[in-house]
Amino acid sequence: MVFSSTSFLFLFLPALLLLYFIGKDIRWRNGVLLAFSVLFYSVGEPIWVFGMIVVTLVNWWLALVISHKRNKRMRKILLAVAVVVSLVLLVWFKYSAFVVNTFAGLFGAEWRMPEQHLPIGISFYTFQVLTYTVDVYRKKAKPQRNPAYALLYISCFPQLIAGPIVQYADVADALTNRRTTPTAFYTGMRRFVVGLAKKILLANLCGQMLESTQLAGTNAEMSFLGAWFSAILYAMQLYFDFSAYSDMAIGLGRVFGFTYKENFDYPYISASISEFWRRWHMSLSGFFRDYVYIPLGGNRRGMARTILNLGIVWALTGLWHGASWNFVLWGVYYFVLQVVERFVFRGSIERVPKALRHILTMLLVLVGWVLFYYTDFSALLQHFAALFGVSTVGGVHLASLWDDKLLSVWKQYTVLPLLMAAACLPIVPWLKAWFAKDERRKRVGDVLATVAATGLLVLSVVFLMGQTYNPFIYFRF
Numbered sequence: 001m002v003f004s005s006t007s008f009l010f011l012f013l014p015a016l017l018l019l020y021f022i023g024k025d026i027r028w029r030n031g032v033l034l035a036f037s038v039l040f041y042s043v044g045e046p047i048w049v050f051g052m053i054v055v056t057l058v059n060w061w062l063a064l065v066i067s068h069k070r071n072k073r074m075r076k077i078l079l080a081v082a083v084v085v086s087l088v089l090l091v092w093f094k095y096s097a098f099v100v101n102t103f104a105g106l107f108g109a110e111w112r113m114p115e116q117h118l119p120i121g122i123s124f125y126t127f128q129v130l131t132y133t134v135d136v137y138r139k140k141a142k143p144q145r146n147p148a149y150a151l152l153y154i155s156c157f158p159q160l161i162a163g164p165i166v167q168y169a170d171v172a173d174a175l176t177n178r179r180t181t182p183t184a185f186y187t188g189m190r191r192f193v194v195g196l197a198k199k200i201l202l203a204n205l206c207g208q209m210l211e212s213t214q215l216a217g218t219n220a221e222m223s224f225l226g227a228w229f230s231a232i233l234y235a236m237q238l239y240f241d242f243s244a245y246s247d248m249a250i251g252l253g254r255v256f257g258f259t260y261k262e263n264f265d266y267p268y269i270s271a272s273i274s275e276f277w278r279r280w281h282m283s284l285s286g287f288f289r290d291y292v293y294i295p296l297g298g299n300r301r302g303m304a305r306t307i308l309n310l311g312i313v314w315a316l317t318g319l320w321h322g323a324s325w326n327f328v329l330w331g332v333y334y335f336v337l338q339v340v341e342r343f344v345f346r347g348s349i350e351r352v353p354k355a356l357r358h359i360l361t362m363l364l365v366l367v368g369w370v371l372f373y374y375t376d377f378s379a380l381l382q383h384f385a386a387l388f389g390v391s392t393v394g395g396v397h398l399a400s401l402w403d404d405k406l407l408s409v410w411k412q413y414t415v416l417p418l419l420m421a422a423a424c425l426p427i428v429p430w431l432k433a434w435f436a437k438d439e440r441r442k443r444v445g446d447v448l449a450t451v452a453a454t455g456l457l458v459l460s461v462v463f464l465m466g467q468t469y470n471p472f473i474y475f476r477f
Contacts, residue, residue, distance in 0.1 A: 188254030195247025217379025
């Protein structure tokens with residue numbers, strides 16, 4: 001079940017809201033939310049929902065034991081056991097075939113291990129389980145005495161499938177002490193509608209346009225402009241798709257009394273690679289910073305150790321996205337870029353005009369998304385060649401400037417790509433700041449926001465009824 005589906009919008013969510021707000025006791029509301037969250041996950045994973053429950057309950061018990069132990073060595077052993085239990089399913093489903101087949105290929109064996117079915121959201125809820133046990137171990141948070149509440153933290157459906165990754169310490173109090181005000185309900189639902197519109201009206205259309213362009217790996221020549229245009233479309237599809245899910249998750253969380261941290265902050269306005277990763281998928285960056293980079297020593301032990309720590313973080317970041325060599329190379333790519341930016345150029349980058357830094361950063365990001373897109377290396381090389389004006393179809397020669405597929409997409413969608421590019425800019429925050437300058441403007445702004453949200457909801461439902469393309473890209477991670 002996905003948020004942008006008729007079954008969720010017209011059956012699941014209304015039934016949940018009705019039952020949730022019938023009772024005012026926190027135990028009733030937690031029980032309803034837990035039951036619906038398990039149901040939500042069971043629709044997509046009727047078997048491996050039990051895997052999530054078992055991993056959560058084992059970590060809940062181990063965290064309780066850790067909190068009572070005074071012996072440091074025993075605490076570390078129990079934490080290690082919790083980490084192994086948390087990671088075993090993720091490693092098996094996501095990486096076992098990759099590792100076995102890599103070694104088989106190295107030794108010339110013909111047999112290959114089939115890819116495992118990857119349970120939905122396993123990468124996200126595994127990290128959340130880890131944050132719970134580690135936070136208790138660090139005494140950053142008290143252990144949850146009620147196993148049902150620990151399970152609610154992990155399985156809470158708004159952020160269960162694709163984040164944002166929620167650290168336990170950030171929501172521990174809200175599990176037992178929260179309330180939803182009319183204002184919070186309104187702003188939460190409005191945020192949900194914005195995310196829904198972003199998904200249906202922007203991400204899905206980006207995906208349709210991308211499928212209409214001439215992508216690499218089809219034995220057809222890819223044009224220079226086609227290569228860059230498809231990279232831009234994929235960059236926007238990925239951003240609108242994932243940030244839309246985050247918007248909907250944050251909005252629904254607010255409806256139920258939880259405050260989730262922001263996951264995106266207009267990353268395509270960045271003027272450096274470091275800034276881009278401070279704005280993109282911030283919950284994942286925060287997880288690796290707090291639970292990997294800083295424990296390894298961060299930047300406190302000299303340049304060589306800092307570079308090593310960055311390398312470990314980026315290797316894990318690449319592998320987290322998938323068990324494929326293109327994701328490994330994608331992680332290496334950003335590791336190299338950050339090392340060059342931080343240690344080679346250092347402060348000299350700031351002397352370059354910001355507009356030029358922005359253009360260069362976006363070009364590097366687009367190249368990175370091409371690397372991220374292809375698991376087929378021949379298709380990847382073909383697309384890379386076309387980005388630099390070279391075609392590898394039928395021999396190496398100059399690529400054409402444009403192609404018929406590109407012209408067809410431009411003719412069909414006209415200015416829509418430009419409107420989508422504008423949607424990547426922080427126009428809404430600018431407008432909010434302008435309307436907030438005085439009380440009269442603020443009232444007008446609130447009315448316009450309500451009208452806009454209503455219009456987006458109606459338009460989204462209309463488009464949803466007629467669309468057949470409606471996947472969430474990050475479900476596969």
